[in-house]
Amino acid sequence: DGGITQSPKYLFRKEGQNVTLSCEQNLNHDAMYWYRQDPGQGLRLIYYSQIVNDFQKGDIAEGYSVSREKKESFPLTVTSAQKNPTAFYLCASRDSLNTGELFFGEGSRLTVL
Amino acid sequence: AQSVAQPEDQVNVAEGNPLTVKCTYSVSGNPYLFWYVQYPNRGLQFLLKYITGDNLVKGSYGFEAEFNKSQTSFHLKKPSALVSDSALYFCAVRTISSGSARQLTFGSGTQLTVLP
Numbered sequence: 001d002g003g004i005t006q007s008p009k010y011l012f013r014k015e016g017q018n019v020t021l022s023c024e025q026n027l028n029h030d031a032m033y034w035y036r037q038d039p040g041q042g043l044r045l046i047y048y049s050q051i052v053n054d055f056q057k058g059d060i061a062e063g064y065s066v067s068r069e070k071k072e073s074f075p076l077t078v079t080s081a082q083k084n085p086t087a088f089y090l091c092a093s094r095d096s097l098n099t100g101e102l103f104f105g106e107g108s109r110l111t112v113l
Numbered sequence: 114a115q116s117v118a119q120p121e122d123q124v125n126v127a128e129g130n131p132l133t134v135k136c137t138y139s140v141s142g143n144p145y146l147f148w149y150v151q152y153p154n155r156g157l158q159f160l161l162k163y164i165t166g167d168n169l170v171k172g173s174y175g176f177e178a179e180f181n182k183s184q185t186s187f188h189l190k191k192p193s194a195l196v197s198d199s200a201l202y203f204c205a206v207r208t209i210s211s212g213s214a215r216q217l218t219f220g221s222g223t224q225l226t227v228l229p
Contacts, residue, residue, distance in 0.1 A: 004156075040222075042220055042221040042222050043157075043203070088154075092157075101147055101162055104156035104157040105156050106155055107154065107155065109154065
């Protein structure tokens with residue numbers, strides 16, 4: 001079945017460590033997104049990519065990095081520069097239609113110990 | 114700038130009663146409006162969208178939403194609530210005129226609890 005796969009589902013990290021969250025889609029979508037979700041704050045956009053080898057900063061990009069070397073993959077690295085990384089991270093994709101809705105993965109919950 | 118407001122953090126309703134989850138928006142230009150649902154520790158699932166045409170939009174699981182341009186609202190409704198409808202609901206908006214892929218703004222979410 002087509003969809004978006006995020007891994008790992010749960011991740012624990014010590015302070016000062018970088019971690020990479022995986023996001024893979026087989027929907028043949030051009031655009032991919034990373035959101036951060038905190039209780040009571042809705043979703044905030046971290047990075048997005050409209051095409052391979054191109055990506056743009058969202059509203060809260062500081063302390064994060066991404067790459068888009070393949071259409072299917074959009075990994076997110078949470079660096080040690082991110083001051084408060086404990087959160088639920090959601091990856092999404094959308095087709096090129098201007099009216100298209102987002103398709104979301106199941107999320108990755110990162111906890112910094 | 115565009116924004117979405119979900120004025121109620123929490124909505125409680127008895128099973129079998131109608132439910133409404135409120136959403137208002139602010140955009141320049143004509144909006145695309147979306148509703149998503151999220152169950153605990155899961156991703157968001159698309160429910161329905163308004164692009165143009167009929168102001169009453171029908172979606173998944175018996176949900177519908179009414180677009181009201183004069184009140185800039187897009188409230189989510191269901192005639193008879195089920196306990197399984199208990200979840201976190203998000204309203205989102207983007208503008209038709211925007212060519213940028215980023216122009217989707219989410220509300221803060223409304224926790225719906227359906228009481229048996």
